Amino acid sequence: MSNVRKPYDLSEIKIPRGEIHLIKDRCKGCGFCVEYCPNNVLEVSDEFSEKGYHPPVVANPERCLNCGLCEIVCPEFAIWSTLKEEVEASIEG
Amino acid sequence: MAMAEKGKVEEKHPMEQLLRMDRMPHIWCPGCGIGISVTAFVSALKKLEFDLNKMCVVSGIGCTGRVAGYIKLDSFHTTHGRAIPFATGIKMANPDLKVVVFSGDGDLVSIGGNHFIHAARRNIDITVILVNNFIYAMTGGQVAPTTPETAYTTTSPFGNFETPANIPQLAEAAGAVYVARWTALHVRRLEKSIVEAINKPGFSLVEIVAPCSMYYSRINRLGAGIDMMRFYHENSIIKHDEPTENLAVGYQKQIIVGKFIDRERPGFIESNRRWSAEAKG
Numbered sequence: 417m418s419n420v421r422k423p424y425d426l427s428e429i430k431i432p433r434g435e436i437h438l439i440k441d442r443c444k445g446c447g448f449c450v451e452y453c454p455n456n457v458l459e460v461s462d463e464f465s466e467k468g469y470h471p472p473v474v475a476n477p478e479r480c481l482n483c484g485l486c487e488i489v490c491p492e493f494a495i496w497s498t499l500k501e502e503v504e505a506s507i508e509g
Numbered sequence: 510m511a512m513a514e515k516g517k518v519e520e521k522h523p524m525e526q527l528l529r530m531d532r533m534p535h536i537w538c539p540g541c542g543i544g545i546s547v548t549a550f551v552s553a554l555k556k557l558e559f560d561l562n563k564m565c566v567v568s569g570i571g572c573t574g575r576v577a578g579y580i581k582l583d584s585f586h587t588t589h590g591r592a593i594p595f596a597t598g599i600k601m602a603n604p605d606l607k608v609v610v611f612s613g614d615g616d617l618v619s620i621g622g623n624h625f626i627h628a629a630r631r632n633i634d635i636t637v638i639l640v641n642n643f644i645y646a647m648t649g650g651q652v653a654p655t656t657p658e659t660a661y662t663t664t665s666p667f668g669n670f671e672t673p674a675n676i677p678q679l680a681e682a683a684g685a686v687y688v689a690r691w692t693a694l695h696v697r698r699l700e701k702s703i704v705e706a707i708n709k710p711g712f713s714l715v716e717i718v719a720p721c722s723m724y725y726s727r728i729n730r731l732g733a734g735i736d737m738m739r740f741y742h743e744n745s746i747i748k749h750d751e752p753t754e755n756l757a758v759g760y761q762k763q764i765i766v767g768k769f770i771d772r773e774r775p776g777f778i779e780s781n782r783r784w785s786a787e788a789k790g
């Protein structure tokens with residue numbers, strides 16, 4: 417911690433927080449969103465959907481950065497995120 | 510988390526405005542690479558700075574050929590192999606339109622191979638998005654002119670002995686002005702290439718190497734779609750400007766991706782106009 421230099425504009429850096437939306441019945445359980453979310457927000461759930469697939473479950477919602485990758489990798493248009501808030505950055509992460 | 514209950518889907522996915530949701534769910538199998546090619550395309554459309562009412566999407570026949578039917582723009586589902594001739598006609602009749610052909614490897618370089626060559630030669634201003642899954646998927650996974658050597662298909666049960674088409678090299682030799690290749694994994698770079706290709710006047714080609722998780726990967730025991738995506742992750746290498754003669758795809762070998770060609774040539778419509786103005790004196 418002591419060897420981390422505090423950026424002079426730290427108070428201006430805003431970190432987006434996303435809210436995840438999932439339409440479970442559209443999911444075909446390909447696992448792309450779980451694999452490619454850069455912040456390990458999603459996990460494969462044990463639960464079966466109506467169609468018999470394992471949809472993702474939002475295991476770590478607070479880690480979502482609203483990067484939009486799950487939206488673009490989902491072939492079923494089943495998952496996406498929206499901006500919930502922007503929080504101030506802190507060097508403690 | 511906002512979770513929609515069955516039967517009362519109030520939430521709207523951000524791509525729905527450009528999709529024909531009344532036709533969903535689409536036909537593509539779990540882990541198929543066509544869906545992700547479509548999300549990259551729809552994302553690219555949102556980044557374009559022109560009126561999407563002036564865009565027309567044309568597909569041929571095949572699993573990929575279904576794309577035109579799912580995009581909520583003017584679209585045309587044509588006969589097998591003939592997406593490019595239809596697109597040429599649309600562009601000639603109304604040069605103000607942006608015309609995008611979205612179809613499969615079999616449709617575009619097998620039965621439609623001659624149209625592909627001559628559209629590139631003429632440098633007609635259309636963009637071709639070609640999903641290369643190395644197989645005729647829709648009809649049951651038959652060998653195609655794009656099937657890598659030694660790969661199994663339902664009609665090459667002892668492995669394919671033919672040399673597959675090198676699509677970027679074919680496009681360059683015929684005269685395409687923009688040629689890029691990505692895999693379904695490179696979704697952001699793919700999106701950027703689609704934007705560039707659509708904005709480029711002349712014949713542009715974006716090849717997408719994508720999993721057919723139903724036939725190609727099953728017959729060759731390559732796992733599910735996600736396993737093929739992991740293979741692309743470990744085995745693709747970005748080499749912009751790589752000479753296209755080096756871009757042949759081998760069976761489960763390294764895949765070179767990137768933008769290979771970005772050049773200028775006189776376009777078909779401009780040449781036609783100049784010629785007719787001169788001929789009329």
Ligand SMILES: Cc1ncc(C[n+]2csc(CCOP(=O)(O)OP(=O)(O)O)c2C)c(N)n1
Binds near residue numbers: 572612640
């Ligand atoms: C004139 C004609 N010949 C053959 C067919 C049968 N057919 C339908 S789709 C297809 C191949 C499609 O392959 P590709 O373009 O690679 O699409 P994919 O299904 O792999 O996405 C064939 C041969 C046809 N519909 N019409």
Ligand code: SF4
Binds near residue numbers: 452480482483484486
């Ligand atoms: S928006 Fe990004 S960080 Fe949030 S769940 Fe999707 S992929 Fe993960």
Ligand code: SF4
Binds near residue numbers: 445449472490493495
């Ligand atoms: S990417 Fe889409 S279809 Fe695939 S597991 Fe995630 S939500 Fe389901």
Ligand code: SF4
Binds near residue numbers: 537540642723
């Ligand atoms: S058969 Fe292959 S290409 Fe066709 S939808 Fe299924 S996985 Fe995709």
Ligand SMILES: [Mg+2]
Binds near residue numbers: 571613641642643646
């Ligand atoms: Mg194919």
